[in-house]
Amino acid sequence: MTRLSPARLLNGAATLLLSAAVSTAAFAADPLKIGFVYVGPVGDAGWTFEHDAGRKEMEEALAGKVETSYVESVSEGADSQRVIRQLAQQGHDLIFTTSFGYMNPTLKVARAFPKTSFMHATGYKRSKNVGTYSARFYEGRYLTGVIAGQMTKTNTIGYVAAFPIPEVVQGINAFTLGLHSVNPQAKVKVIWINSWYDPAKEREAAEALIAQGADIINQHTDSPAPVQAAQEKGVYAFGYDSDMTAFGPDAHLTGSVVHWGGFYTQTARAVMDGSWKADDTWGGMAVDMVKMAPYNKAIPQTVIDQVEAIKAKIIDGSFHPFQGPIKDQQGELKVADGTTMSDGEILSFNWYVEGVQGELPK
Amino acid sequence: MLVNVERRAQGSRTMAYMSPVLAMVLTLFTGALLFWIQEQNPLQGLYTFFILPVADLYGLSELGVKAAPILLCAAGLAVCFRANVWNIGAEGQLLMGALFGSWVALQFLESTSGWAMPLVLLSGALGGMCWAAIPAILKNHFNTNEILTTIMLNYVALNLLLFGVHGPLKDPDGFNFPESALFSEATTLPVLIEGYRLHLGALLALLAVVAVWVVLSRTFIGFQIRVLGMDSSAAHYAGFREKKLVLLVLLFCGAMAGLAGVSEVTGPIGQLVPTVSPGYGYSAIIVAFLGRLHPVGIVLASLLMALVYMGSEMGQIQMGLPLALGGLFQGVLLFYLLACDFLIMYRIRWQGFASNVATNEA
Numbered sequence: 001m002t003r004l005s006p007a008r009l010l011n012g013a014a015t016l017l018l019s020a021a022v023s024t025a026a027f028a029a030d031p032l033k034i035g036f037v038y039v040g041p042v043g044d045a046g047w048t049f050e051h052d053a054g055r056k057e058m059e060e061a062l063a064g065k066v067e068t069s070y071v072e073s074v075s076e077g078a079d080s081q082r083v084i085r086q087l088a089q090q091g092h093d094l095i096f097t098t099s100f101g102y103m104n105p106t107l108k109v110a111r112a113f114p115k116t117s118f119m120h121a122t123g124y125k126r127s128k129n130v131g132t133y134s135a136r137f138y139e140g141r142y143l144t145g146v147i148a149g150q151m152t153k154t155n156t157i158g159y160v161a162a163f164p165i166p167e168v169v170q171g172i173n174a175f176t177l178g179l180h181s182v183n184p185q186a187k188v189k190v191i192w193i194n195s196w197y198d199p200a201k202e203r204e205a206a207e208a209l210i211a212q213g214a215d216i217i218n219q220h221t222d223s224p225a226p227v228q229a230a231q232e233k234g235v236y237a238f239g240y241d242s243d244m245t246a247f248g249p250d251a252h253l254t255g256s257v258v259h260w261g262g263f264y265t266q267t268a269r270a271v272m273d274g275s276w277k278a279d280d281t282w283g284g285m286a287v288d289m290v291k292m293a294p295y296n297k298a299i300p301q302t303v304i305d306q307v308e309a310i311k312a313k314i315i316d317g318s319f320h321p322f323q324g325p326i327k328d329q330q331g332e333l334k335v336a337d338g339t340t341m342s343d344g345e346i347l348s349f350n351w352y353v354e355g356v357q358g359e360l361p362k
Numbered sequence: 363m364l365v366n367v368e369r370r371a372q373g374s375r376t377m378a379y380m381s382p383v384l385a386m387v388l389t390l391f392t393g394a395l396l397f398w399i400q401e402q403n404p405l406q407g408l409y410t411f412f413i414l415p416v417a418d419l420y421g422l423s424e425l426g427v428k429a430a431p432i433l434l435c436a437a438g439l440a441v442c443f444r445a446n447v448w449n450i451g452a453e454g455q456l457l458m459g460a461l462f463g464s465w466v467a468l469q470f471l472e473s474t475s476g477w478a479m480p481l482v483l484l485s486g487a488l489g490g491m492c493w494a495a496i497p498a499i500l501k502n503h504f505n506t507n508e509i510l511t512t513i514m515l516n517y518v519a520l521n522l523l524l525f526g527v528h529g530p531l532k533d534p535d536g537f538n539f540p541e542s543a544l545f546s547e548a549t550t551l552p553v554l555i556e557g558y559r560l561h562l563g564a565l566l567a568l569l570a571v572v573a574v575w576v577v578l579s580r581t582f583i584g585f586q587i588r589v590l591g592m593d594s595s596a597a598h599y600a601g602f603r604e605k606k607l608v609l610l611v612l613l614f615c616g617a618m619a620g621l622a623g624v625s626e627v628t629g630p631i632g633q634l635v636p637t638v639s640p641g642y643g644y645s646a647i648i649v650a651f652l653g654r655l656h657p658v659g660i661v662l663a664s665l666l667m668a669l670v671y672m673g674s675e676m677g678q679i680q681m682g683l684p685l686a687l688g689g690l691f692q693g694v695l696l697f698y699l700l701a702c703d704f705l706i707m708y709r710i711r712w713q714g715f716a717s718n719v720a721t722n723e724a
Contacts, residue, residue, distance in 0.1 A: 075640040078630035
């Protein structure tokens with residue numbers, strides 16, 4: 001702890017005046033200022049945690065060349081636009097807005113700051129200086145399905161899901177396809193909690209699914225609460241976003257984990273050398289944006305070998321989780337044998353594949 | 363005893379006004395201490411928190427944007443609280459205003475009519491009134507406790523809003539994302555200064571405060587409300603119709619909160635989203651009491667509350683201060699206010715070293 005002294009106070013006041021005087025003048029040698037807007041707390045152990053880990057990794061990789069700041073728990077309502085604008089106004093050259101709800105606010109601010117580069121995660125609207133990025137989580141989710149199909153005894157899997165948007169439906173479908181590839185009898189039950197981060201609701205949903213006979217819990221929400229619930233009830237679970245082993249050492253089988261650091265570093269480099277373009281990046285296992293969390297010891301080696309083999313095929317492009325034949329819930333063939341769904345189709349999923357129970361909220 | 367605490371014969375008027383000021387000063391000192399503990403320069407911390415956010419016209423306009431919904435709700439709540447009607451439901455009334463207003467606004471997507479905007483605002487106010495009428499009727503006819511009914515209706519309102527934004531009001535071209543279409547120009551609230559987000563709602567909020575002032579202090583109905591609040595049996599003997607007054611104050615508050623909600627969605631947000639309010643209806647309760655249920659006090663308190671929110675964002679951007687500091691500031695301020703309020707009814711008397719000397723000053 002530092003001591004409060006008059007000299008220190010004076011020094012602070014002088015710094016203030018000085019910083020006010022020089023803040024208007026930008027120097028070429030200045031580090032690239034990069035801002036992050038987070039939807040949750042950095043300690044959520046999931047979505048925001050991983051974005052912040054990416055920020056730190058980038059800071060380390062480009063030490064001295066970049067300077068970062070972030071604002072956490074920014075509401076997706078009227079507040080987000082002010083925060084994004086403040087970051088731009090305070091001289092940030094590159095701003096990552098890391099939640100879907102920031103899409104329109106990001107576009108509005110970007111119009112007023114044409115020289116600033118904006119990157120919006122998981123959105124679908126772009127402009128001259130707003131690019132988008134997301135990860136192909138579904139690749140990892142398919143693999144968790146392959147594991148789940150061979151670990152379940154009740155043939156019932158519970159899925160705690162946030163919002164019925166394509167990104168989440170895509171994950172449920174990929175998981176179910178993986179599940180059915182090894183165990184056609186297994187069923188997936190989904191509970192929508194209408195929130196990305198609400199540990200109490202996530203836990204409640206997981207417990208309700210376990211009470212309905214689910215012996216494996218999968219999740220598409222941001223906190224480790226479902227893994228914790230599974231650990232307490234003695235069933236298995238898959239984490240999401242980050243390695244959640246610590247929250248349920250026995251329960252946590254593995255999980256589809258995201259890794260933003262490489263992408264953030266690459267984007268910052270592109271902005272620095274002027275090659276940045278406002279386009280869309282949708283990276284998967286091949287570019288190391290999606291990974292698998294460490295496997296639980298309870299998974300038989302044969303299953304791990306099988307999963308690793310499929311993973312290698314996904315990486316070299318010889319296998320795609322959404323390649324036909326794929327049937328919908330009514331058993332109708334939606335994707336013919338020999339064809340693979342396009343990115344556009346995957347990004348606008350509004351139907352469940354065979355094996356998911358219940359109706360998709362429309 | 364060196365220090366003696368004694369009850370005042372009558373509440374001190376001076377202390378009633380001085381207590382918020384004293385609380386604020388103590389908060390600033392505690393804040394400086396908090397910055398110091400964080401190893402930050404206290405002066406720079408306070409500057410970043412309380413001055414930098416409003417150092418330019420943009421910041422000032424944003425202060426208005428942030429304060430407007432809180433102020434509208436607080437104006438309505440102050441009238442309720444004056445009548446001893448404990449309406450905790452401004453949040454729900456705000457959300458219903460946003461929902462009703464958005465529904466009407468979405469009917470005018472193609473319109474350029476000048477009537478669209480007034481109609482949307484009116485329907486927002488009406489939405490809030492309908493929602494506030496429920497606890498009023500329940501209280502008047504079934505003698506229910508309005509604290510409980512209004513609180514519970516907040517959750518109902520939130521779920522209705524979620525239903526709307528996930529269901530019938532969802533943008534048909536929005537890939538199932540929980541957002542409505544962007545409102546048309548005709549149903550977007552006009553801004554007061556070109557290029558800034560400060561909108562008509564801020565003006566409406568100030569008008570509402572003036573109206574509250576005039577009604578409470580200059581009209582017979584205002585007198586009735588105050589009498590009801592001070593002594594309901596006196597109001598009863600005077601022949602005031604209590605039930606009518608309860609309905610009236612709740613409807614007024616509903617209208618104000620509804621207006622706040624519809625101003626948010628048609629103003630800074632521009633579409634219906636699930637996160638219309640980060641708890642404005644609850645902040646308004648604090649603001650109403652911080653402002654002593656007095657119009658001028660409420661205006662100042664809402665600005666202060668808005669400033670703390672913005673300061674917390676700026677602290678994160680500029681100094682990497684934790685988000686929790688903003689919440690801490692709010693909590694500390696309330697704590698000191700409650701503590702200082704003690705001095706309204708009690709006085710602390712310094713008795714010197716010659717103890718046991720009875721003083722009987724009035």
